[in-house]
Amino acid sequence: MELNQPLLDDKGNGIRKKRGKKKCSIETYLYLIPALTIFFLFTYLPFFRTIYRSFFLTDNRGIERVFVGFQNYTDLLTSSSFQNSLIVTFQYVAIVLILGMGFGFLTALLCNRTFPGIRLFSTVYAMPMAVASSGIAMVFSILLNQRIGALNQILGTNISWLADPRWALISVAVLTGWLNSGINFLYFSAGLSNVDESLYESASVDCANTWNQFLYITLPGLKHISFYILVINVISAFQSFGQIRILTSGGPGESTNVIVHDIYRNAFVNFRFGLASAESVILFIIVGILTVFMFRTQRKEN
Amino acid sequence: MAAQVEETRPFILDDEQASLIRRQEIKKKVQKAGLLGINTVVMLVVLFPLLYAVSMSLKSPGEVYSSTFRLLPESLQLSNYADAFAVAPLGQYIANSFIVASLITVGQLVSGALAAFSFQFLESKGKEIIFALVLATLMVPGEATIVSNYLQIGQWGWLDSYRALIVPFLTSATTIFLFRQFYKSFPIALYESAKMDGCSNIRFIFQILLPLSKPAIGAVSVNAFINAWNMYMWPLLVSGSDRYRTVQIGVSMMNSVDSQSVVLMLAGVVIVLIPSLFIFIIGQKSLVKGLFAGSVKG
Numbered sequence: 001m002e003l004n005q006p007l008l009d010d011k012g013n014g015i016r017k018k019r020g021k022k023k024c025s026i027e028t029y030l031y032l033i034p035a036l037t038i039f040f041l042f043t044y045l046p047f048f049r050t051i052y053r054s055f056f057l058t059d060n061r062g063i064e065r066v067f068v069g070f071q072n073y074t075d076l077l078t079s080s081s082f083q084n085s086l087i088v089t090f091q092y093v094a095i096v097l098i099l100g101m102g103f104g105f106l107t108a109l110l111c112n113r114t115f116p117g118i119r120l121f122s123t124v125y126a127m128p129m130a131v132a133s134s135g136i137a138m139v140f141s142i143l144l145n146q147r148i149g150a151l152n153q154i155l156g157t158n159i160s161w162l163a164d165p166r167w168a169l170i171s172v173a174v175l176t177g178w179l180n181s182g183i184n185f186l187y188f189s190a191g192l193s194n195v196d197e198s199l200y201e202s203a204s205v206d207c208a209n210t211w212n213q214f215l216y217i218t219l220p221g222l223k224h225i226s227f228y229i230l231v232i233n234v235i236s237a238f239q240s241f242g243q244i245r246i247l248t249s250g251g252p253g254e255s256t257n258v259i260v261h262d263i264y265r266n267a268f269v270n271f272r273f274g275l276a277s278a279e280s281v282i283l284f285i286i287v288g289i290l291t292v293f294m295f296r297t298q299r300k301e302n
Numbered sequence: 303m304a305a306q307v308e309e310t311r312p313f314i315l316d317d318e319q320a321s322l323i324r325r326q327e328i329k330k331k332v333q334k335a336g337l338l339g340i341n342t343v344v345m346l347v348v349l350f351p352l353l354y355a356v357s358m359s360l361k362s363p364g365e366v367y368s369s370t371f372r373l374l375p376e377s378l379q380l381s382n383y384a385d386a387f388a389v390a391p392l393g394q395y396i397a398n399s400f401i402v403a404s405l406i407t408v409g410q411l412v413s414g415a416l417a418a419f420s421f422q423f424l425e426s427k428g429k430e431i432i433f434a435l436v437l438a439t440l441m442v443p444g445e446a447t448i449v450s451n452y453l454q455i456g457q458w459g460w461l462d463s464y465r466a467l468i469v470p471f472l473t474s475a476t477t478i479f480l481f482r483q484f485y486k487s488f489p490i491a492l493y494e495s496a497k498m499d500g501c502s503n504i505r506f507i508f509q510i511l512l513p514l515s516k517p518a519i520g521a522v523s524v525n526a527f528i529n530a531w532n533m534y535m536w537p538l539l540v541s542g543s544d545r546y547r548t549v550q551i552g553v554s555m556m557n558s559v560d561s562q563s564v565v566l567m568l569a570g571v572v573i574v575l576i577p578s579l580f581i582f583i584i585g586q587k588s589l590v591k592g593l594f595a596g597s598v599k600g
Contacts, residue, residue, distance in 0.1 A: 027503065030434065031496070032418035034413040035473040042470040043439045046450035053450065063452035107348070110341050115334045121341045123586060124348055130582030131352075131534035134550045135571045138557060139355040142564055153371035190594050239443050242534035246554055260445045260535075267449045268539065276449050283444040291390055291441040 024217060025187040047284075054278035072278035081254060084260065089238065089258040093175050096237040099177030104184020110256070111185075122189070123142050129182030133175075137246035140175050144247075165255040168248050172256055175243050180233055187229045188222070195221035224297060231294040235287055259283050304366040331357045332466070352575070361569040366564050379565070380511070386556075391544050395552035402537075402548060403530035409472035410526045411519060417473070418481030419507050419540070423493055439475045445535065454540050466540040467548065471530060477522050480592055486517035488575075521592020524585030531578045549574050 013248040054072055056064035059156065076082045129137075133148055143149050152158055161171045199217045219241040241260045244250065250257035257265070259279065267276035315323070318543070346353075353373065358366060360384055361375040386392060417425065420426075421433050452472060460466040488511070496506050537548040544552070553570040556563075 028420050028424040028429065033504075035417040035436070036415065036432070038470070038473040039436065039439055040476075042451060043442055043447060046447040046454060047442050049450040049454070050447055062449070062456075067422065086351065094581040107344060110337065110344060113337065115337045117341075121345055121581060124345045126586065127352075127579065127582065127589075128348070130528050130532075130578045131575060132550055133534075134532070134534045134554050135574045137349060138554060138567060138571050139351050141557070142358060142568065143351060143354055147369075148367055150371050153369070161476035172419065178348075181348070186590060186593065198486075215513070232594060235443070239445050241445065245534075245538075246557070259309065263391070266537070267452075273449055273453065280446040280449055281415075282443060287443045287446070288441040295437075 046225045046288075050277045050280050053274055056274050056283050058273040060273075062273040064274070068274075071114055072275050073282075074236060075280070076275065076278055083258075084254050085257050086279065088169065088254070088256060089249070090254070092169055092176075092240075092258050093174035093234055093237040094177050095170060096176045096180065096240075097230065097233050098235075099174060100180035101226075103177060103181040103185055103190050104229070107181065107185045108188030108192055111189060122185070125185040126182045128179050129186070131179060131182075131274040133179055133240070134246055136179065136244040137175060140171070140243075141247055144171055163252050164193045164247055165252050169256050170250055172240075172244055172247055176237060179243075180236060184229055184233065187225060187232075191225035191229075192218070194225075214254055228297050232289050235290050237293070238283065238287055238290075314434070343452075344564055349366045351513040352552050355568050355571055355575070359565055361565055363563065363565055382565045382569040383573070386566045386573065388568070389563065390552060390556055392549070392552065392570060395546060395547055395549040396577075398464075398467075398541075399549040400577075401464065402533075403527050405464075405468050406471045406530040407523050407526040409468070410474050411522055413473040414477035414481045415507065415512060415515070415519075415523060417478045418485055419511065421478070421482050421489075422442065422485040423490075424503075436475050436478055440514070447533060455540060460548050461540055462542045463547060467537055467546065470536070471533075474526070475527065480522055481515070481518055484515055484592075488514070509578050515587055520585060520588030524581060525592070527581055528578045531581075548586055553575060558561075 052065055053062070055067060055069060056072075057066040057068050059065050111122050111125065139223040141162070144151055146152060146163070147156065149161075151161065156276060159167060161167045195218060199221075201212050203217060238258075239260060240258065241264065244256055244258060244261050245264070248256040250261045260283065263276050263279045263283065266272045266279060308385065318522050357373050357375055360378050360380070362377070363377050365376055417436070421429060455461060455470075459468075492510065496510055501510070533548065534554075536548050539552050541547045541551060542584065547555075553567070553574050556567045556570050
């Protein structure tokens with residue numbers, strides 16, 4: 001760093017720019033080293049290792065033993081268990097989306113106009129984003145308990161929410177929707193506050209009623225951000241793990257065995273690391289495509 | 303316009319106008335009251351799982367098994383909380399989580415502030431390509447590399463240690479992105495004049511840039527701490543003993559320790575939830591500002 005001193009004190013711009021660039025470039029990279037080292041060791045390296053491993057049969061310590069080409073992939077794609085996992089994941093994501101975004105949107109609408117106490121309400125609506133998925137999953141395991149849980153007691157039903165294959169996936173998805181509703185509330189609120197105020201004014205001059213204002217001003221104004229929120233929600237729903245492991249462990253049967261949970265099971269219960277790696281690659285492809293979509297819409301926004 | 307203003311007569315409302323205005327005001331008040339009412343109901347729905355957890359954690363074990371629903375406990379069993387600490391080494395878990403989350407937060411702040419400084423203020427070849435590579439890490443979900451990371455850390459002999467819990471998270475693309483976005487609004491003239499005065503880059507960062515970046519630091523800290531505190535899958539895999547177990551894993555294991563003591567488990571859950579909620583409530587404002595400085599601009 002000392003090396004730079006004389007050059008920088010020099011006020012001749014031309015000289016500084018020409019020679020400064022060369023000197024600076026080493027320093028530029030110095031500041032990047034901490035971040036890039038971590039990214040290299042814990043994202044890039046494992047990422048390529050995962051792809052590499054997905055072409056091998058591994059021993060139970062994860063060391064590549066036999067090269068099998070695409071066999072892990074063909075095994076996966078033809079196995080009914082993985083197909084089920086994909087279907088379950090898509091169903092799960094769909095329910096999470098509808099609930100999480102619906103609730104986030106509703107709460108954002110409710111806080112769109114000011115009223116006394118709005119700050120308390122918006123804090124509460126955003127709060128689920130700070131709640132740990134594992135912690136709240138344990139609360140839900142009691143709440144949904146067939147015998148002592150509040151839900152059956154309040155509804156007067158006798159459903160085993162987590163042990164009945166028809167309800168288990170919905171139950172877990174409701175919990176995830178609740179968790180996501182916090183950040184969705186913030187995003188929708190930001191979107192609503194960006195809708196041009198003057199449009200509402202001219203609309204009320206033209207005597208458009210609230211419903212029409214909502215339909216023709218609010219909704220179109222939220223088009224871009226809604227797509228962005230959608231993608232973020234899909235990505236985060238694909239990554240759910242804690243709540244599923246705690247509430248259902250993928251069961252009953254395999255009715256809540258979403259992809260990430262299946263990766264966990266293949267790798268750390270069955271010790272089939274090659275297969276789990278192939279599965280990870282498929283997860284990456286899905287999430288990667290979605291992220292590219294997200295960046296694109298974000299660029300449009302700006 | 304000017305002529306009109308001069309002609310304005312003293313403004314007197316006739317009865318009809320006054321009643322119209324009054325009706326408008328009443329309408330507004332009713333609307334506000336309605337909004338308040340609906341919001342209260344929705345808020346209770348959102349809060350219900352949390353309130354339920356607090357209430358159950360204060361009930362006596364016998365009361366939990368009653369078949370009718372009552373939100374409020376008959377008598378407050380504060381001893382549940384003390385018992386929870388006796389059943390599991392919760393103190394150790396909490397300390398572990400605090401160490402892990404704090405160090406991750408500091409690490410992300412430092413590595414993020416430095417990297418973003420380089421991206422925003424310094425010139426170099428391939429800077430934008432490197433920045434794209436940083437953002438590309440957002441495309442790789444942690445769950446997709448978790449198997450390789452686990453095996454790698456096992457090979458290094460890092461399993462069951464603070465290193466394993468902390469080091470992989472010492473930087474994040476989101477943090478770098480937020481910092482860079484914030485620096486973009488920083489007057490470049492200030493940087494140039496500091497350099498003229500012979501201020502080194504590192505001094506500029508720590509004495510000028512960071513003290514002026516409090517909003518970004520606030521947002522990043524809240525975000526990083528909450529995420530680190532709430533981590534589940536990675537600590538589940540790499541922490542095998544009580545010595546290094548984080549509180550999320552520790553409390554979720556109370557699930558199996560003693561199936562009778564639902565109350566103790568929920569007391570544990572409440573203890574786990576408090577720090578992240580507390581930090582969220584104090585840091586909410588800066589978090590929201592920071593999150594939306596970069597991502598959503600209309």
